[in-house]
Amino acid sequence: MAKQKTAFVCTECGSDYRKWQGQCNDCGTWNTLSEVRLGSSGGSGAASARSSALSGRRGGFAGAVPESRLLDDIDCEDVARFTSGTGEFDRVLGGGLVPGSAILVGGSPGAGKSTLLLQTLCHLARTMPCLYVTGEESLQQVAMRARRLGLPTDQLRLMSETHLESMLAALDEHRPRVVVIDSIQVVHSDEIASAPGSVSQVRECAAALTRFAKQSGTVLLLVGHVTKDGSLAGPKVLEHMIDCSILLEGSDDSRFRTLRGQKNRFGAVNELGIFAMTDGGLREVRxxxxxxxxxxxxxxxxxxxxxxxxxxRPLLVEIQALVDESQLGNPRRVAVGLEQNRLAMLLAVLHRHGGLQVGDQDVFANVVGGVKVLETSADLALLMAIVSSFRDRVLPRDMVIFGEVGLSGEIRPVPSGQERLAEAAKHGFRRALVPKANAPKHAIPGMQVIPVGKLGEALDALEQ
Structure with a gap:
């Protein structure tokens, strides 16, 4: 009997080891190594590989015999895309769906992943062959949702299946241009002796489906689950083998959903799409x-x-701060939608270079609408909101603020300053507090731009 080859893969970073150990050497996490069966080894496998090579059935990941070409001879024309029918979805994807691409759509339960993909396929099925493979719901449940949302159902093909080999046979028979697998965690293969959802099953099944997409030019949309901390469930190698990874986020108390790109080989990363959850499904917010x-x-x-x-694109959001006298020996610092450590750093800069002592105050900061701000352009607006709350002075409602604050109190410029000012002027803002390097060379009609170079200058501008 052929001996099974095994490896141990870290579910956090994707590193593999020959034997199990408690801690991953690369990412430092504990108890994250899971066993992966690599297949059988022995004479039969070697003989099969030799026979395949002699018979000409060689091929790489995309199904073609690899060949070398001069870099200058490669055609650099843009890859042909086609629209998904939703502008915000196309924006996150980088301009539309690319033939042969593998896209991973993640999100918490109830965020609307299945609804978004069902809407997309129902509209695409009117012009091209599409297939929706459901492994977690019955065909009746999917059909009831489509009718409830008022979607066109006369052209889309549905299939309820979790067996990988059966899926590949159906894909080879119908040859759809777009296929949805909902979800990759329930797909299993007979060649892997482990339970569905394990590292081995998810890794090998995703690799087989991606290989089919590359060979046939089919757009593959994989639905993935997320863990309780918001990260994608399964091995990290799943994110490495796909072309695009997007995450659909939204809280239970909000009707809005944000679709954010985390990886994209065909477009910009961290692109954001906004949707509203309605009785008729997800509607894009233009x-x-x-x-x-x-x-x-x-x-x-x-x-x-x-x-x-x-x-x-620029996005205008409101940031709120609340400064209150602390009743505790260690004042609280709470940031929602912002980085916690950066809030503490900015408070130290405010004390040292702004002359404002809030060490005995509780400071709470929140980005309205559930948006997560990851860039440093929010530094100046956050400090101005904190000063406004601490002094109990209202900021002008027609003022917009952006800029990065350095440790020495300088106001550093941010990218795309002109586009940010143009977006603010379009929404009726008449004043802007910006870094000196972002001041426009030509005056913006109807807007007063206040350039500042130090934190003290920004605080003086609020007194005027």
Whole structure:
């Protein structure tokens, strides 16, 4: 009997080892190594490989015999794309669906992954062959959802299957241009002796489906689950073998969903798409700045508007801060939608270079709308909101603020400053507090730009 080859793969970083150990040497996590069966070894396997080579059935990951070409001879024309029917979805994908690409769609339960993909396939099926493979729901459940959402159902093919070999046979028979696998965690293969959802099954099944997509030019959409901390479940190698990884996020108390690109070989990373969950399914929000600027009519201290850059477009969001006298020996620092450590660093800069002592105060910061701000352009707006709350002075409602704050108190420039100012002017803002290096060379009609170079200058500008 042929001996089974095994390896141990870290589910956090994808590193593999010949034997099990408690800690991964690369990422430092504990108890994350899972056994992966690599297949049988022996004379029969070697003989099979030799016979395949002699018979000409050789091929790489894309199914073709590898050959070398001069870099200058390669055609650099853009890859032909086709639209998914939804502008926000196309934006996150980099302009549309690329034939032969493998796309991983993740998200928490109830975020709307199946709804978004079902809507997309129902509209694409009117012009091209499409296949929706469901492994977690019955065909009746999917059909009921489609009818409830009012989607066209006369052209889309459905299949309920979790067996990998049966899926590949159906794909080879129908040859769809777009296929959805919902979800990759329930797919299993007979050649792997482990339970569905394990590292071995997810890794090998995803590799087989991706290989078919590359060979046939089919767009493959894989639905993936996420863990309780929000990261994608399964081995990290799953993210390495696919072309695009996007995450659908949304809280239970909000009707809005954000679709963010985490990896994209055909477009910009960290691109953001906004959707609204309605009775008719997910509807794209064409002007996301308007929903995040739905401010209260009552003017209150501690609120500021900033312009962040998400992917390839500016986005106006409101940031709020609350400074209150602490009743504890160790004052609290809470940041929602922002980095916690950066809040503590900015408070130290405010004390050292702004002369404002908040060491005995509780400081709470929140980005309205559930948006997660990852860039440093929010530094100046956050500090101005904190100063506004601490002094109980309302900031002008027609002022927009952006800029990075350095440790020496300098206000550093941020990319795409002109585009940020243009977006703010389009939404009716008349004043802007920006870094000196981002000041426009030509005046913007109807907008007063206040350039600042140090934190002290920004605080003085609020007094005027």
């Amino acid at each position: 002007n996301p700045s308007a929903i995040f600027l739905d401010r209260s009519d009552e003017v209150a201290a501690g609120s500021a508007v900033m312009v962040v850059w998400e992917g390839t």
